[in-house]
Amino acid sequence: MANRRASITDLAKTLGLSPSTISRALSDHADVSEATKARVRQLAEEMHYQPNQLAAALRRGRSNTLGVLVPHITGHFFPLVVNGIATEAAKLGFNVMICQSNEDARQEQKNIDLLMNSQVEGILVSLANTTQSFGHFEAVRQQNIPLVFFDRMVEDFEGSNVSAVVIDDYQGAYQVVTHLIEQGCTRIAHFTGPLHLSIHKNRHQGYLDALVAHGLPIAPELTVHCEMNQKGGQTAMRQLLRLPAAQRPDGVFSSNDLAAVGALQAVKAHRLRVPKDVAIVGFSNEVFTALTEPMLSSVDQRCEQMGKTAVQLLQKMLKSGPNRVGPPKPIVLKPKLLVRESSQRR
């Protein structure tokens, strides 16, 4: 009943061989005769032998495992990134250990420790938004464990073994606004969340710069700070629709998709048409953007690509060893504008 697992020693005894031979046979070492390998493999099968990775990792000093730490594992974005990470890691022969910080700096700390204790060979992390100090990454740096930030990074983190991959929010916003202008919009509103968050700050800047680049004026009343959810979008849109006709926007770029849906609903409730009277574009390419009527244009953040790139980066660092000094230059992914019905005017 208390079925102890078969070990190499067990196999060795049963076959009258030494543990070393068994070990070599199982890892298909060239120095072992085919005959022996065959016997070993067969017995291993029969005895349901399972190698003990803990022991192997301890002995080798390499765990073959990567650690992943995300703020949460629900929602739209992170599961996709994690999927990209897991897929690429598997391809490269790594196992993956996934933790979530629940957006809490304390837990982030704990999880980093956990990953280190688990002897991961590298860590991929997206910061909790409450994280203000970075002491818990000190140990990672000290021990020279490769660290890749993705999406949310420490801006001024110095280290020879640190890297990052982020999405170019500015560029995404710039593309959106350029697109809206090409569709004939001349008064483009922007819904934004708190500007101390870099995603909103960068998207807002992209919005402003694109307007300027195309010779359009910047109308302060068209930048609306609102709750970035459906209700907030509705409220913000209603407010804009109350403006005198000449000041009313004919295009909306929302910093996220939920608020864009709210805007869409408000416009429809106002008996105006989307995209004819008001064109709307969101950000993130959430699942539901394909379900609205009209379907919502949005910006795809290439989540899987981000995960994949992050792992490749880590792999490179693992291979080449530490060699850089100073803060990392993050790899910046170009987002992809997806034009759907809500902003397509011809």
Added chain:
Amino acid sequence: MANRRASITDLAKTLGLSPSTISRALSDHADVSEATKARVRQLAEEMHYQPNQLAAALRRGRSNTLGVLVPHITGHFFPLVVNGIATEAAKLGFNVMICQSNEDARQEQKNIDLLMNSQVEGILVSLANTTQSFGHFEAVRQQNIPLVFFDRMVEDFEGSNVSAVVIDDYQGAYQVVTHLIEQGCTRIAHFTGPLHLSIHKNRHQGYLDALVAHGLPIAPELTVHCEMNQKGGQTAMRQLLRLPAAQRPDGVFSSNDLAAVGALQAVKAHRLRVPKDVAIVGFSNEVFTALTEPMLSSVDQRCEQMGKTAVQLLQKMLKSGPNRVGPPKPIVLKPKLLVRESSQRR
């Protein structure tokens, strides 16, 4: 540069103590003087000591880790369940190792092996839908590693150390239909996917039984097999709306939310009102159900609860040891009907 991690032995040497004392001090063993503990802890801090869990686990024969295997880590359902699992596991002091099978039986096999090799103390798994044979669980059973299936289980898996937690799809469907009847619907249609999948089979049966229980006739033309996505729902609904007025449904229960959205759109396109002319209810409580107009009623599957329950079950098995024989009686969670606008008639 090649910073080896500080070990217990290192601490011992530095302090002129034995490794065992260090070990005990670090784990706050009662037999160590407070003075010593303080010294040890301080040095550990200074040297950035990180315990090597691999070594500890190897020595103790307990890894303190649970394995989780899901078909995929994207979408709506599984991330929430995994979240429930991770949260509860953390509460009970377990680490969690998460794998995905990508709905592929081969990968499932590999992942099970991986988890076993990693010496997990228990495994939580939701089957890939291509899984037909269960040989890869043989090893798990052999070694008496507690196994908990969630959501998708092996119906006739016998074992003293196996358990399961599932959602009562039948009950959920029954609730939906009863609700629709209470709202005054008398001709209720059902959109279903392939009936060889138990989720659809059970929901369909719940639909039929609820009709019978309330004395309503079963109209075969009202069970529509369709692609369970938005397009499929639209097509199915249009087809139903072409029926002669007397045969047309005044209520729709869709086996998932996507098709329900499609139905909603088709009804609106037909200039009929929801819920007045046709009431609609979906299944799964996807995020977007709260974004439609009117908001879509649906059935919440208590994903987090499922994860939590699964872990608790595992914990119980771990504590009590194997004691049952024969196939497990799964724990069945009651789903929760969420009545929103699309089916609320007063």
Added chain:
DNA sequence: CTGAAAGCGCTAACAA
């Protein structure tokens, strides 16, 4: 081609 022996870092008898 195979075996003997050492040791990865930690814990837990047992001894002092």
Added chain:
DNA sequence: TTGTTAGCGCTTTCAG
């Protein structure tokens, strides 16, 4: 209260 010792299961020199 602390130290000694042995060993978890595996890999890897080094010697046959």
